[in-house]
Amino acid sequence: MAATRSGAGSARNAAGGTRGSDRRAELLGIAARLFATQGYARTTVRDIAEDAGILSGSLYHHFSSKEAMLDEILRDFLGRLLVRFTEIEKREGVTPKEKLDELVLHAFVTIHDSPHAVALYQKESGALSHQAAFEYVNKYSHENDEVWLRVLAAGQESGAFRADIDVDLLYRSMRDSIWATVRWYQPGGGYDPAELADHFLSILYGGLLAR
Known part of the structure:
Protein backbone atom coordinates (compact mmCIF):
# COMPACT_ATOMS: atom_id res chain seq x y z
CA MET A 1 0.00 0.00 0.00
CA SER A 64 10.19 36.71 -9.91
CA SER A 65 9.75 39.79 -12.10
CA LYS A 66 8.91 41.14 -15.53
CA GLU A 67 12.64 41.30 -16.22
CA ALA A 68 12.96 37.60 -15.43
CA MET A 69 10.34 36.84 -18.07
CA LEU A 70 12.16 38.95 -20.65
CA ASP A 71 15.42 37.22 -19.76
CA GLU A 72 13.95 33.76 -20.21
CA ILE A 73 12.35 34.66 -23.54
CA LEU A 74 15.55 36.10 -24.99
CA ARG A 75 17.90 33.43 -23.64
CA ASP A 76 15.71 30.66 -25.02
CA PHE A 77 15.26 32.36 -28.39
CA LEU A 78 18.90 33.30 -28.96
CA GLY A 79 20.22 30.04 -27.55
CA ARG A 80 18.05 27.85 -29.75
CA LEU A 81 18.92 29.96 -32.78
CA LEU A 82 22.64 29.59 -32.17
CA VAL A 83 22.35 25.83 -31.63
CA ARG A 84 20.52 25.35 -34.93
CA PHE A 85 22.75 27.69 -36.93
CA THR A 86 25.83 25.93 -35.54
CA GLU A 87 24.40 22.51 -36.44
CA ILE A 88 23.88 23.69 -40.00
CA GLU A 89 27.39 25.11 -40.27
CA LYS A 90 29.02 21.94 -38.95
CA ARG A 91 27.16 19.50 -41.20
CA GLU A 92 29.61 17.32 -43.09
CA GLY A 93 29.37 16.57 -46.79
CA VAL A 94 27.37 19.76 -47.42
CA THR A 95 28.55 22.61 -49.63
CA PRO A 96 28.71 26.22 -48.38
CA LYS A 97 25.85 27.10 -50.75
CA GLU A 98 23.69 24.33 -49.31
CA LYS A 99 24.53 25.53 -45.80
CA LEU A 100 23.57 29.07 -46.72
CA ASP A 101 20.30 27.77 -48.17
CA GLU A 102 19.58 26.04 -44.84
CA LEU A 103 20.50 29.09 -42.78
CA VAL A 104 18.14 31.26 -44.79
CA LEU A 105 15.35 28.69 -44.56
CA HIS A 106 15.73 28.30 -40.81
CA ALA A 107 15.64 32.08 -40.34
CA PHE A 108 12.29 32.25 -42.14
CA VAL A 109 11.01 29.22 -40.21
CA THR A 110 11.96 31.00 -36.98
CA ILE A 111 10.01 34.08 -38.05
CA HIS A 112 7.04 31.83 -38.73
CA ASP A 113 7.29 29.86 -35.48
CA SER A 114 8.42 32.61 -33.06
CA PRO A 115 7.35 35.96 -34.51
CA HIS A 116 6.98 37.70 -31.16
CA ALA A 117 10.42 36.64 -29.93
CA VAL A 118 11.95 37.84 -33.22
CA ALA A 119 10.12 41.18 -33.08
CA LEU A 120 10.98 41.61 -29.40
CA TYR A 121 14.65 41.00 -30.05
CA GLN A 122 14.68 43.48 -32.93
CA LYS A 123 12.97 46.18 -30.89
CA GLU A 124 14.74 45.81 -27.58
CA SER A 125 18.18 44.32 -28.18
CA GLY A 126 19.91 47.65 -28.76
CA ALA A 127 18.87 49.09 -25.42
CA LEU A 128 19.18 45.85 -23.48
CA SER A 129 22.71 45.12 -24.63
CA HIS A 130 23.96 48.02 -22.51
CA GLN A 131 22.50 46.52 -19.33
CA ALA A 132 24.69 44.20 -17.30
CA ALA A 133 21.94 41.62 -16.87
CA PHE A 134 21.55 41.34 -20.64
CA GLU A 135 25.15 41.43 -21.81
CA TYR A 136 24.66 37.96 -23.22
CA VAL A 137 22.41 39.44 -25.92
CA ASN A 138 25.43 40.91 -27.71
CA LYS A 139 27.39 37.68 -27.20
CA TYR A 140 24.71 35.50 -28.75
CA SER A 141 24.14 38.00 -31.56
CA HIS A 142 27.84 38.10 -32.39
CA GLU A 143 28.14 34.31 -32.37
CA ASN A 144 25.11 33.95 -34.65
CA ASP A 145 26.59 36.55 -37.02
CA GLU A 146 29.91 34.71 -37.08
CA VAL A 147 28.25 31.48 -38.23
CA TRP A 148 26.81 33.19 -41.30
CA LEU A 149 30.05 35.05 -42.03
CA ARG A 150 32.07 31.83 -41.90
CA VAL A 151 29.66 30.10 -44.28
CA LEU A 152 29.83 33.00 -46.72
CA ALA A 153 33.63 33.11 -46.51
CA ALA A 154 33.80 29.36 -47.09
CA GLY A 155 31.66 29.83 -50.17
CA GLN A 156 34.13 32.38 -51.51
CA GLU A 157 37.08 30.13 -50.76
CA SER A 158 35.44 27.22 -52.56
CA GLY A 159 34.73 29.36 -55.61
CA ALA A 160 30.96 29.01 -55.24
CA PHE A 161 30.47 32.68 -54.32
CA ARG A 162 32.00 35.70 -56.00
CA ALA A 163 35.36 36.63 -54.48
CA ASP A 164 34.90 40.37 -55.11
CA ILE A 165 31.94 40.70 -52.76
CA ASP A 166 32.45 42.28 -49.33
CA VAL A 167 31.19 39.43 -47.14
CA ASP A 168 30.48 41.66 -44.15
CA LEU A 169 28.39 44.06 -46.23
CA LEU A 170 26.60 41.20 -47.94
CA TYR A 171 25.75 39.56 -44.63
CA ARG A 172 24.42 42.80 -43.11
CA SER A 173 22.17 43.29 -46.12
CA MET A 174 20.92 39.71 -45.97
CA ARG A 175 20.39 39.77 -42.21
CA ASP A 176 18.38 42.97 -42.24
CA SER A 177 16.29 41.90 -45.23
CA ILE A 178 15.43 38.51 -43.77
CA TRP A 179 14.62 39.45 -40.18
CA ALA A 180 12.65 42.58 -41.16
CA THR A 181 10.16 40.19 -42.75
CA VAL A 182 8.64 39.72 -39.29
CA ARG A 183 7.06 43.17 -39.65
CA TRP A 184 4.70 42.07 -42.39
CA TYR A 185 4.74 38.28 -42.55
CA GLN A 186 1.48 36.59 -41.62
CA PRO A 187 1.17 32.79 -41.35
CA GLY A 188 -1.33 31.63 -43.94
CA GLY A 189 -1.04 34.93 -45.75
CA GLY A 190 0.07 33.55 -49.09
CA TYR A 191 3.67 32.47 -48.42
CA ASP A 192 5.10 29.78 -46.21
CA PRO A 193 8.70 29.89 -44.88
CA ALA A 194 10.04 27.64 -47.65
CA GLU A 195 8.51 29.85 -50.35
CA LEU A 196 9.95 32.97 -48.74
CA ALA A 197 13.38 31.35 -48.56
CA ASP A 198 13.21 30.22 -52.20
CA HIS A 199 12.19 33.69 -53.35
CA PHE A 200 14.90 35.38 -51.32
CA LEU A 201 17.59 32.99 -52.54
CA SER A 202 16.43 33.31 -56.15
CA ILE A 203 17.01 37.06 -55.99
CA LEU A 204 20.26 36.65 -54.06
CA TYR A 205 21.75 34.16 -56.51
CA GLY A 206 20.15 35.37 -59.75
CA GLY A 207 19.87 39.10 -59.26
CA LEU A 208 17.08 41.40 -60.38
CA LEU A 209 18.00 42.06 -63.99
CA ALA A 210 16.48 39.88 -66.71
CA ARG A 211 18.99 37.80 -68.61
Whole structure:
Protein backbone atom coordinates (compact mmCIF):
# COMPACT_ATOMS: atom_id res chain seq x y z
CA MET A 1 0.00 0.00 0.00
CA ALA A 2 2.83 2.37 0.82
CA ALA A 3 4.38 1.72 -2.57
CA THR A 4 1.03 2.38 -4.23
CA ARG A 5 0.59 5.71 -2.45
CA SER A 6 4.15 6.68 -3.37
CA GLY A 7 3.56 5.81 -7.00
CA ALA A 8 0.32 7.75 -7.08
CA GLY A 9 2.00 10.71 -5.47
CA SER A 10 4.81 10.59 -8.02
CA ALA A 11 2.27 10.49 -10.83
CA ARG A 12 0.46 13.51 -9.38
CA ASN A 13 3.74 15.38 -9.02
CA ALA A 14 4.71 14.55 -12.59
CA ALA A 15 1.33 15.70 -13.87
CA GLY A 16 1.52 18.84 -11.77
CA GLY A 17 5.02 19.53 -13.05
CA THR A 18 3.86 19.17 -16.63
CA ARG A 19 0.92 21.49 -16.04
CA GLY A 20 3.21 23.98 -14.33
CA SER A 21 5.65 23.86 -17.23
CA ASP A 22 2.84 24.33 -19.72
CA ARG A 23 1.50 27.28 -17.76
CA ARG A 24 4.94 28.90 -17.65
CA ALA A 25 5.26 28.49 -21.41
CA GLU A 26 1.81 30.00 -21.89
CA LEU A 27 2.67 33.00 -19.72
CA LEU A 28 5.97 33.52 -21.53
CA GLY A 29 4.11 33.44 -24.83
CA ILE A 30 1.72 36.12 -23.62
CA ALA A 31 4.59 38.23 -22.30
CA ALA A 32 6.53 37.91 -25.57
CA ARG A 33 3.50 39.02 -27.56
CA LEU A 34 2.84 42.02 -25.33
CA PHE A 35 6.51 43.01 -25.14
CA ALA A 36 6.72 42.82 -28.94
CA THR A 37 3.53 44.73 -29.69
CA GLN A 38 3.40 47.26 -26.83
CA GLY A 39 7.10 47.52 -26.00
CA TYR A 40 8.82 46.09 -22.94
CA ALA A 41 8.84 49.35 -20.96
CA ARG A 42 5.14 49.99 -21.55
CA THR A 43 4.03 46.48 -20.64
CA THR A 44 3.28 45.93 -16.96
CA VAL A 45 2.97 42.78 -14.89
CA ARG A 46 -0.73 43.63 -14.59
CA ASP A 47 -1.06 43.67 -18.40
CA ILE A 48 0.42 40.19 -18.64
CA ALA A 49 -1.69 38.85 -15.77
CA GLU A 50 -4.91 40.32 -17.14
CA ASP A 51 -4.25 38.84 -20.56
CA ALA A 52 -3.63 35.47 -18.90
CA GLY A 53 -6.80 35.79 -16.83
CA ILE A 54 -5.04 35.73 -13.45
CA LEU A 55 -4.26 38.18 -10.67
CA SER A 56 -0.95 40.03 -10.81
CA GLY A 57 0.20 38.34 -7.62
CA SER A 58 -0.35 34.91 -9.16
CA LEU A 59 2.22 35.71 -11.84
CA TYR A 60 4.90 35.84 -9.17
CA HIS A 61 4.30 32.18 -8.41
CA HIS A 62 5.94 31.49 -11.77
CA PHE A 63 8.37 34.40 -12.28
CA SER A 64 10.19 36.71 -9.91
CA SER A 65 9.75 39.79 -12.10
CA LYS A 66 8.91 41.14 -15.53
CA GLU A 67 12.64 41.30 -16.22
CA ALA A 68 12.96 37.60 -15.43
CA MET A 69 10.34 36.84 -18.07
CA LEU A 70 12.16 38.95 -20.65
CA ASP A 71 15.42 37.22 -19.76
CA GLU A 72 13.95 33.76 -20.21
CA ILE A 73 12.35 34.66 -23.54
CA LEU A 74 15.55 36.10 -24.99
CA ARG A 75 17.90 33.43 -23.64
CA ASP A 76 15.71 30.66 -25.02
CA PHE A 77 15.26 32.36 -28.39
CA LEU A 78 18.90 33.30 -28.96
CA GLY A 79 20.22 30.04 -27.55
CA ARG A 80 18.05 27.85 -29.75
CA LEU A 81 18.92 29.96 -32.78
CA LEU A 82 22.64 29.59 -32.17
CA VAL A 83 22.35 25.83 -31.63
CA ARG A 84 20.52 25.35 -34.93
CA PHE A 85 22.75 27.69 -36.93
CA THR A 86 25.83 25.93 -35.54
CA GLU A 87 24.40 22.51 -36.44
CA ILE A 88 23.88 23.69 -40.00
CA GLU A 89 27.39 25.11 -40.27
CA LYS A 90 29.02 21.94 -38.95
CA ARG A 91 27.16 19.50 -41.20
CA GLU A 92 29.61 17.32 -43.09
CA GLY A 93 29.37 16.57 -46.79
CA VAL A 94 27.37 19.76 -47.42
CA THR A 95 28.55 22.61 -49.63
CA PRO A 96 28.71 26.22 -48.38
CA LYS A 97 25.85 27.10 -50.75
CA GLU A 98 23.69 24.33 -49.31
CA LYS A 99 24.53 25.53 -45.80
CA LEU A 100 23.57 29.07 -46.72
CA ASP A 101 20.30 27.77 -48.17
CA GLU A 102 19.58 26.04 -44.84
CA LEU A 103 20.50 29.09 -42.78
CA VAL A 104 18.14 31.26 -44.79
CA LEU A 105 15.35 28.69 -44.56
CA HIS A 106 15.73 28.30 -40.81
CA ALA A 107 15.64 32.08 -40.34
CA PHE A 108 12.29 32.25 -42.14
CA VAL A 109 11.01 29.22 -40.21
CA THR A 110 11.96 31.00 -36.98
CA ILE A 111 10.01 34.08 -38.05
CA HIS A 112 7.04 31.83 -38.73
CA ASP A 113 7.29 29.86 -35.48
CA SER A 114 8.42 32.61 -33.06
CA PRO A 115 7.35 35.96 -34.51
CA HIS A 116 6.98 37.70 -31.16
CA ALA A 117 10.42 36.64 -29.93
CA VAL A 118 11.95 37.84 -33.22
CA ALA A 119 10.12 41.18 -33.08
CA LEU A 120 10.98 41.61 -29.40
CA TYR A 121 14.65 41.00 -30.05
CA GLN A 122 14.68 43.48 -32.93
CA LYS A 123 12.97 46.18 -30.89
CA GLU A 124 14.74 45.81 -27.58
CA SER A 125 18.18 44.32 -28.18
CA GLY A 126 19.91 47.65 -28.76
CA ALA A 127 18.87 49.09 -25.42
CA LEU A 128 19.18 45.85 -23.48
CA SER A 129 22.71 45.12 -24.63
CA HIS A 130 23.96 48.02 -22.51
CA GLN A 131 22.50 46.52 -19.33
CA ALA A 132 24.69 44.20 -17.30
CA ALA A 133 21.94 41.62 -16.87
CA PHE A 134 21.55 41.34 -20.64
CA GLU A 135 25.15 41.43 -21.81
CA TYR A 136 24.66 37.96 -23.22
CA VAL A 137 22.41 39.44 -25.92
CA ASN A 138 25.43 40.91 -27.71
CA LYS A 139 27.39 37.68 -27.20
CA TYR A 140 24.71 35.50 -28.75
CA SER A 141 24.14 38.00 -31.56
CA HIS A 142 27.84 38.10 -32.39
CA GLU A 143 28.14 34.31 -32.37
CA ASN A 144 25.11 33.95 -34.65
CA ASP A 145 26.59 36.55 -37.02
CA GLU A 146 29.91 34.71 -37.08
CA VAL A 147 28.25 31.48 -38.23
CA TRP A 148 26.81 33.19 -41.30
CA LEU A 149 30.05 35.05 -42.03
CA ARG A 150 32.07 31.83 -41.90
CA VAL A 151 29.66 30.10 -44.28
CA LEU A 152 29.83 33.00 -46.72
CA ALA A 153 33.63 33.11 -46.51
CA ALA A 154 33.80 29.36 -47.09
CA GLY A 155 31.66 29.83 -50.17
CA GLN A 156 34.13 32.38 -51.51
CA GLU A 157 37.08 30.13 -50.76
CA SER A 158 35.44 27.22 -52.56
CA GLY A 159 34.73 29.36 -55.61
CA ALA A 160 30.96 29.01 -55.24
CA PHE A 161 30.47 32.68 -54.32
CA ARG A 162 32.00 35.70 -56.00
CA ALA A 163 35.36 36.63 -54.48
CA ASP A 164 34.90 40.37 -55.11
CA ILE A 165 31.94 40.70 -52.76
CA ASP A 166 32.45 42.28 -49.33
CA VAL A 167 31.19 39.43 -47.14
CA ASP A 168 30.48 41.66 -44.15
CA LEU A 169 28.39 44.06 -46.23
CA LEU A 170 26.60 41.20 -47.94
CA TYR A 171 25.75 39.56 -44.63
CA ARG A 172 24.42 42.80 -43.11
CA SER A 173 22.17 43.29 -46.12
CA MET A 174 20.92 39.71 -45.97
CA ARG A 175 20.39 39.77 -42.21
CA ASP A 176 18.38 42.97 -42.24
CA SER A 177 16.29 41.90 -45.23
CA ILE A 178 15.43 38.51 -43.77
CA TRP A 179 14.62 39.45 -40.18
CA ALA A 180 12.65 42.58 -41.16
CA THR A 181 10.16 40.19 -42.75
CA VAL A 182 8.64 39.72 -39.29
CA ARG A 183 7.06 43.17 -39.65
CA TRP A 184 4.70 42.07 -42.39
CA TYR A 185 4.74 38.28 -42.55
CA GLN A 186 1.48 36.59 -41.62
CA PRO A 187 1.17 32.79 -41.35
CA GLY A 188 -1.33 31.63 -43.94
CA GLY A 189 -1.04 34.93 -45.75
CA GLY A 190 0.07 33.55 -49.09
CA TYR A 191 3.67 32.47 -48.42
CA ASP A 192 5.10 29.78 -46.21
CA PRO A 193 8.70 29.89 -44.88
CA ALA A 194 10.04 27.64 -47.65
CA GLU A 195 8.51 29.85 -50.35
CA LEU A 196 9.95 32.97 -48.74
CA ALA A 197 13.38 31.35 -48.56
CA ASP A 198 13.21 30.22 -52.20
CA HIS A 199 12.19 33.69 -53.35
CA PHE A 200 14.90 35.38 -51.32
CA LEU A 201 17.59 32.99 -52.54
CA SER A 202 16.43 33.31 -56.15
CA ILE A 203 17.01 37.06 -55.99
CA LEU A 204 20.26 36.65 -54.06
CA TYR A 205 21.75 34.16 -56.51
CA GLY A 206 20.15 35.37 -59.75
CA GLY A 207 19.87 39.10 -59.26
CA LEU A 208 17.08 41.40 -60.38
CA LEU A 209 18.00 42.06 -63.99
CA ALA A 210 16.48 39.88 -66.71
CA ARG A 211 18.99 37.80 -68.61
